[in-house]
Amino acid sequence: MTTASMLDHLALSADAWERRLRADRELIERLMPDALRDLHGVVVARAQQVGARALILSGSTARGRRTEMSDLDYHLVGNKIATRDLSFELDLHVLSAEEIRTEILAGDDFIQWSLRFGRIVFDDGTLLEATRLMAELRPWPKIERKREHAAKSLELAHRVVESGDQDGALVQVRTGLSLAARAYLLSKGEFPMSRAELPDQLLAAGKTGAARALQACIQGDPPLDVLGEAALEGANLLERD
Amino acid sequence: MRIVRTVARTRSYRLADPYDPSVSPRAKHELAREHLDRGLAGVSANDATEAVAWPFLSLEAAIVSVADNHGLDTQRQHWKKAEVAAELHASGVLPHDFSDILRLLNEGRKVATYDGDEPDLEGKSLEDIAADVLTAVELAEQEAAS
Numbered sequence: 001m002t003t004a005s006m007l008d009h010l011a012l013s014a015d016a017w018e019r020r021l022r023a024d025r026e027l028i029e030r031l032m033p034d035a036l037r038d039l040h041g042v043v044v045a046r047a048q049q050v051g052a053r054a055l056i057l058s059g060s061t062a063r064g065r066r067t068e069m070s071d072l073d074y075h076l077v078g079n080k081i082a083t084r085d086l087s088f089e090l091d092l093h094v095l096s097a098e099e100i101r102t103e104i105l106a107g108d109d110f111i112q113w114s115l116r117f118g119r120i121v122f123d124d125g126t127l128l129e130a131t132r133l134m135a136e137l138r139p140w141p142k143i144e145r146k147r148e149h150a151a152k153s154l155e156l157a158h159r160v161v162e163s164g165d166q167d168g169a170l171v172q173v174r175t176g177l178s179l180a181a182r183a184y185l186l187s188k189g190e191f192p193m194s195r196a197e198l199p200d201q202l203l204a205a206g207k208t209g210a211a212r213a214l215q216a217c218i219q220g221d222p223p224l225d226v227l228g229e230a231a232l233e234g235a236n237l238l239e240r241d
Numbered sequence: 242m243r244i245v246r247t248v249a250r251t252r253s254y255r256l257a258d259p260y261d262p263s264v265s266p267r268a269k270h271e272l273a274r275e276h277l278d279r280g281l282a283g284v285s286a287n288d289a290t291e292a293v294a295w296p297f298l299s300l301e302a303a304i305v306s307v308a309d310n311h312g313l314d315t316q317r318q319h320w321k322k323a324e325v326a327a328e329l330h331a332s333g334v335l336p337h338d339f340s341d342i343l344r345l346l347n348e349g350r351k352v353a354t355y356d357g358d359e360p361d362l363e364g365k366s367l368e369d370i371a372a373d374v375l376t377a378v379e380l381a382e383q384e385a386a387s
Contacts, residue, residue, distance in 0.1 A: 069318060088320030088344055091351075108356070145357070153354050156294060163275060164267040167305065168298040171319070175354055 017128050024119040028057055031064045031119070036072055039087050043074060044121055052078030053097055055121040058114040065196040067218055069174075075114045077126050097126045104133055107142030109182065109192070117193065143186045147238055150179035154234045161228045169227045173234070174217040180234035181207075181214060209233050269306035270381040273299045277371070277378050284367045290353040292367045293360050296374045297346035300339060303374070303381040307335065310384050319347055335380060342373050 032040050040057075047055045059073030060066045071091035080094050093110070095103070103111045115131050153176035160172040182192040185201055192198060196218060202211035213230035216222045222230065276299035283291025304326045305315045311334055315322050323340040330338035349360030362370065 071320075084341065088323040088340070089318075091348075110355070149355065149357050152290065152357075156290065156354075159279075160298065163272065163279075165272045165276070165298060165302060166266060168272070168276070168301065171298075172294070179355065 014128075017131075021120055021123065024057075025121070027062075027064075028119045028121065031061060032057075033061075033066065036061075036089070039072060039090060042086060043081070043090065043092070046081040047076055047078065048122070050079040050081055052076055052081075052122075053126045054078070054123040056114045056118040056127070057121055058093075058110075058118040059091075060194040060196050062114075062117060062119045063194040063197065065194050067196050069218060070196075074121075075111065075118065097129075100126065100130045101133060104130060104139055105137075107139060107145060109141035109146065109186070112139070112141060113191075116191065141186055143183060146179065146183035146186060150176060150183045150234065151238055153179050154231050154238075157231045157234075158228070161224055161231060164224065166224050166227070169224060170217060170222070173227045173230050174214075177210070177214050177217060177230055177234040177237075180237040181210060184210075184237040207237065210237050268385065269302045269309065270378070270385040273302035273306060273378045273381050276302060277374055280374070281371055284371055289349075289359055289367075292371075293346055293349040293353050296371055297343070297350045300343050300346060300374045300377055303377040304329070304339060304343070306381040307384050319343075323347075335377075337373075337376060339373070339377050342370060346370065346374075 028040075044055065054075075054077040056062075056075040057073070058075055060070045061072055072087075072089050073091045074093065076092055076094045077097055077100060078094070081092070083090055083092055095111070100111055104115075111130075112134065115127060115134060120127060153172070157169065157172040157176040161169045163169075178195050178198060181198045181202055184207065185192045185198075185205065188205060190201060190205065193201060199211040199215040199218070202208075202214065210233040213226075213233040216226065217230055276295045280292055280295030280299060283289075283293075283295060286292075301319070301322050304322050307329060308315045308322075308325045311329070313325050313328065315325050323343045326335070326343055327338055327340040329335040330340075345362060345365070349362060352358050352360045
């Protein structure tokens with residue numbers, strides 16, 4: 001099923017939405033690594049305690065594609081919860097129901113990603129409404145916005161490479177190259193998946209160099225000169241056809 | 242990006258010389274100081290991305306520098322560095338716990354870089370954060386000199 005027809009299916013049928021919720025809960029149970037189960041449990045409990053409207057498990061964990069670099073990402077709809085005493089692996093994005101709508105309309109790709117591919121922990125109907133909005137309006141993330149962020153990030157990455165800080169350069173090049181990959185895929189009508197899946201998507205699009213460079217930044221420990229080349233691959237992705 | 246492109250296209254495969262940064266990594270406390278200076282320039286220029294990204298890299302480098310001196314492993318994941326920062330404080334090596342500032346800077350870096358939005362610094366000013374990072378850099382420099 002394409003993502004567009006998936007959206008239609010989910011948005012038009014209450015039964016389909018209920019099936020998704022059930023399936024997502026089962027998948028979360030299956031995909032959550034043992035080492036993160038307690039953390040997940042605390043996040044869910046605290047979200048429910050503050051009366052959150054919805055919680056989505058997002059990112060690579062939701063896709064079953066975690067790497068050693070992966071955070072544990074969530075979108076929380078509602079009030080903030082206390083996180084200072086929790087693991088630094090947690091990456092919680094808090095927003096209101098109104099902000100979901102605003103961000104969808106503004107072309108933000110992250111919330112659209114979570115609604116399409118995330119695993120819903122619980123929902124009071126807010127996410128169903130947002131999914132219906134997406135099915136109705138077919139908003140496509142703003143490519144130019146992504147390109148601008150990618151260009152700025154790659155320029156910063158280039159300077160970190162030049163500074164001679166390999167650890168820092170790896171972080172920044174991986175960020176810039178991922179952003180460039182997302183901008184490129186969006187420009188080709190392809191919705192970018194989780195970071196670990198981007199190299200395969202780039203390969204399928206014929207961008208072999210960028211795919212290998214990103215793979216090296218995700219799984220390897222490339223030296224500075226290779227990181228400089230990876231930043232170049234990112235810049236190439238941003239060049240217009 | 243033009244400069245990167247030119248450099249990368251002329252790269253040839255060769256044996257690295259002993260001073261090649263890829264085989265002789267720069268000292269972390271030196272990198273921490275240089276990154277902080279770049280961050281302070283970002284604070285002066287009111288550039289949120291620069292003012293958050295460089296102090297983040299500076300603080301990470303400072304913590305790794307201290308951790309290396311004490312034989313603590315700092316793995317590639319950023320949260321391991323934050324864990325080590327907390328551990329160094331708990332064991333009395335660092336007088337301050339820098340893990341929270343590191344978390345704040347990392348979240349701010351992501352917001353500024355991925356979304357292009359103003360980072361939420363939880364009521365702290367960029368100057369206050371830079372002052373905290375400076376403390377860490379100075380501690381790393383003292384450790385390296387001792």
